[in-house]
Amino acid sequence: MGRLRENKMVNKKIHIIGKNNELLEQLCKEQSEKLDVLSHEDLNEEIKESFLTKIVFLTEAENYAGTLKSIRQKRKDIFLVGFDQTSGLSGKDQYVHGLNLLKETSSNLVYSYDDKTEISMIIAPEETKYHETKDQEETLKNLVEMAYLRSHLTFTRSTVIAGEPVSWNSELVPEALRTVINYCIKQGAYKTFRGSTVGHFAAKLDEKTFLTSRRKTNFNDLDKIGLVKIVTDGPDSVLAYGSKPSVGGQSQRIIFGQNQKYNCIVHFHSPKKKNSLVPAVSQREYECGSHECGKNTAQGLKKFGNLSAVYLDNHGPNIVFHSSINSQEVINFIEENFDLAKKTGGYVE
Known part of the structure; x- marks a missing residue:
C-alpha cells in the first residue's frame, strides 16, 4: 500500500497591517495557537479575498477610513x-470620534488612543466602550481577546426580498408592544x-413569522418607517420583506424559541438603576445578532410578574412578555x- 498522506487542517489567519506592531503581534500569538499570525506593512487584495482570513487588524494605511x-x-x-x-479630546469626544469610524467602515471593533491624555479604549458596534484606561x-490585550472571542460567533444573514413595511x-x-415602545420613545430611550x-x-405572529424593527432607521419616526416582516424556515433561512431587520433579529427568534409563552420583546440601550433586581449577564464576549448572543440573553432571563427580563452588561435590557399583558405592568417595570x-456607552446624539 502506498504511504498515507497526513491530513493537516489549514489554520485560519490573523493579519496585522502596518508598521511597528510587535506588541500586537505578540499578544495575538499568545491568545491562540489555532490561528496563524502574519504581519504586513501594507494591505493587499489576497488578504481581503482569501477564505483563510479570519481577523484583520489595520493599524495604518493611506486613505485610512476608505481602506478600512x-x-x-x-x-x-x-x-x-x-x-x-x-x-x-475629552473621553466622551474620543469615544464618539472612534464610534464614527467604526460605523462608517463597518468595523467590528475600534481601538482608540489619545496621544495627549494617553487614554485608550475599545469601542464596540453596540455603541459602548470597554477597558478605558491609561494602560x-x-x-490592547483585551482588544485581542475580544476580537478572538467575537470572531468565533455564528450569524444568520437575512435575504431581503420585495415587500413593503408593515405600518406601526x-x-x-x-x-401592548405598541404602547410600551411609544412610552419608551416618549421617554427618550432611543x-x-x-x-x-x-x-x-x-x-412573534406564528412559529415562522415575525414583525421586527428595521435596521439603520430612526425608531422615533416609527409612524413613518413601520416594521419589517420576517419569515424564517429554520436558523439558517431568514427572508425579510423590503428591508433588513434590526441586528438583534436572530436573538429575538432564539429568545422566543426558548420562551414559548412570550411573543413580544423590547430592547433599548439604557443603564440599570442602582437598586434593580434584574440579573446582569456579560455582553463583552458577544456581538449583537449572533446566535451566541441570543442564547446568552435567553439563559439569563428572570421572571418578574407576567414578564421576564435580563440586563446585558454595558449594553441594555431585554424585556419579554405576552401580548395579552397589561402594558402598564411593563411600563411600571x-x-x-x-x-x-x-444611554449605555454615553449620550451620542
Missing part, C-alpha cells in the same frame, strides 16, 4: 479591527447617532429598573 471600509464590503465574515487616534498594553399602527402589531437608533423590538434618560 473596503475590507468588509464583500467579506462580512472577516472580523475587522480599526485603530483611531485623537489628540487632547495601553492592558487595553397595523392590527398585526400587538397593542437616541440617535448618525441618523439611526440602536436597540430593537419585535412581535421599566420605570422601576432603568434610566431611559441615559
